[in-house]
Amino acid sequence: MSSVADASAQSWRRIYFNALSIPFWGVHLLAVIGIAMLGFSWTGLLLAVALYVPRIFFVTGAYHRYFSHRSYKTSRWFQFVLALGATFTSQKGPLWWAAHHRIHHKLSDAPGDLHSVKQSGFWWSHMGWILSRDLEDTDLSRIRDFAKYPELRFLNTYWMIPPVFAGVVTFMIGGFFALVWGFALAQVMTWHGTFTINSLSHLWGARRYRTDDDSRNNPVLAVITMGEGWHNNHHHYQVSVRQGFFWWEVDATYYVLRAFAAVGLVWDLHGIPEHVRADQAMSSDDDAGPIASDVAQSTL
Ligand SMILES: [Zn+2]
Numbered sequence: 001m002s003s004v005a006d007a008s009a010q011s012w013r014r015i016y017f018n019a020l021s022i023p024f025w026g027v028h029l030l031a032v033i034g035i036a037m038l039g040f041s042w043t044g045l046l047l048a049v050a051l052y053v054p055r056i057f058f059v060t061g062a063y064h065r066y067f068s069h070r071s072y073k074t075s076r077w078f079q080f081v082l083a084l085g086a087t088f089t090s091q092k093g094p095l096w097w098a099a100h101h102r103i104h105h106k107l108s109d110a111p112g113d114l115h116s117v118k119q120s121g122f123w124w125s126h127m128g129w130i131l132s133r134d135l136e137d138t139d140l141s142r143i144r145d146f147a148k149y150p151e152l153r154f155l156n157t158y159w160m161i162p163p164v165f166a167g168v169v170t171f172m173i174g175g176f177f178a179l180v181w182g183f184a185l186a187q188v189m190t191w192h193g194t195f196t197i198n199s200l201s202h203l204w205g206a207r208r209y210r211t212d213d214d215s216r217n218n219p220v221l222a223v224i225t226m227g228e229g230w231h232n233n234h235h236h237y238q239v240s241v242r243q244g245f246f247w248w249e250v251d252a253t254y255y256v257l258r259a260f261a262a263v264g265l266v267w268d269l270h271g272i273p274e275h276v277r278a279d280q281a282m283s284s285d286d287d288a289g290p291i292a293s294d295v296a297q298s299t300l
């Protein structure tokens, strides 16, 4: 596995235009050319949004809050549903995604962070890191807790099957119109919606907590990404299932997970200890990071 410094220093052609990036750019072209051919349609836009929402939920609720941070618990069968749903978003497999993300938190904005704007520039942090063939391997030592499940290892290897299946089924049900709006545009929105958290969320917004990185809180990004825009909150206390720490910080993923908990699909949602939430660290020298022993007193 190459170091991120070596990988990001490669040529544009090698990072952004390689064999595995052909489907990525192909879906972009399908969206742009398809909409140009079909013309604007409110029905099409509604279809794209309707199929964007479940996709972005699986990115944040599954890949991020479950597989990367274990912010709640669930059964083995529902864990598989979460992993399968997330592979439909075309962001590689669950073990790859979570293992890479854990490095982001370990080395946030320091050398070695796999997608840091500060270290490697905007475009690399936005999508270079995921398109680069030099970062394709999954470091299983970072994700041993989930790598022990054979069904997750299978999905991690064959992650491309679900999105291809989704494209074919969308076309069979709704023809070219559905393929363009419901598959291609929804997929492009999912990619760039997710990627804003790696790029813009470390550039644009307010910093409530004094974290060792450039993470920001941004209400616009929070709406677009179902709650991920409260990224400074998240870097301050990563294991919390909710990233909007206050009632006015809209966090749609958290609301869905609360609904899942209400019907018993998930449980042990990890809350925020009151003193961690109240810590206005930007105005003091205190450094309150995640503290596992606080779980018992945490609030949801
Ligand atoms: Zn995270």
Ligand SMILES: [Zn+2]
Pocket: 104, 197, 198, 202, 215, 231, 235
């Ligand atoms: Zn971050």
